[in-house]
């Protein structure tokens with residue numbers, strides 16, 4: 001086999017991989033892909049959970065030291081990593097800040113609660129677009145992000161995607177909440193039978209009445225045959241959303257952390 005050719009392909013797919021092989025044995029590795037960040041437009045170095053292993057915080061510190069200067073010289077402004085919950089303190093000790101959580105729960109049991117009065121759930125339609133854009137802006141607001149000007153085309157993509165279940169909650173013919181969900185079973189690196197929840201939002205006057213819980217319950221019910229685990233993402237800054245997911249029994253699996261490169 002032509003291993004040098006293989007190494008080139010591997011590097012293109014994963015970026016450089018740093019290893020700590022001091023003393024002749026392997027103590028850890030670190031890699032990242034350099035990509036444009038959707039929010040800031042800056043280049044960032046992104047590492048998934050399988051892009052890093054380390055035996056100790058000292059090993060991680062050495063790997064990070066070497067990698068940071070190379071990423072910086074290639075134009076990256078920050079490093080973002082998804083860390084398993086049990087390892088995230090090693091990152092914070094190196095100056096990384098937690099920014100988001102990946103949360104999950106096994107579905108199995110759901111203690112059903114009462115639906116909020118007068119609220120019904122149906123599949124979203126293209127004529128809901130204006131209301132969906134308002135709800136999308138609520139998510140940006142909760143994250144202290146500027147309202148996304150490309151929100152309309154992203155929502156149209158979601159509405160038209162046959163793999164996505166997009167539901168809205170309605171009250172007196174007014175759209176007051178939304179959720180989108182799709183199965184991750186077919187994607188590499190995920191457990192089969194995993195349903196991803198996204199784009200959850202409820203209009204401010206209708207909050208704390210159980211509308212979000214109703215939308216979550218309904219979208220999972222529609223996927224109950226092929227769902228064992230339900231997962232979602234939540235920003236650390238979004239304390240209301242964190243409280244909601246905790247209330248529904250979701251637990252943190254991974255923490256996303258970020259550090260500016262300098």
Ligand SMILES: CC(C)(COP(=O)(O)OP(=O)(O)OC[C@H]1O[C@@H](n2cnc3c(N)ncnc32)[C@H](O)[C@@H]1OP(=O)(O)O)[C@@H](O)C(=O)NCCC(=O)NCCS
Pocket residue numbers: 138139142199200201202203206207208209210211212213214233234235238239240241243244245247
């Ligand atoms: C987060 C959000 C979707 C919750 O919607 P909601 O309809 O108010 O949630 P529910 O009424 O179903 O809440 C169920 C439980 O979750 C918890 N909860 C929900 N919102 C909470 C908040 N802001 N603060 C504390 N706990 C909260 C409570 O335990 C609540 O039960 P309770 O009201 O009986 O105490 C809504 O606040 C929202 O749209 N926020 C802006 C957009 C956003 O942050 N989306 C989530 C992205 S991950």
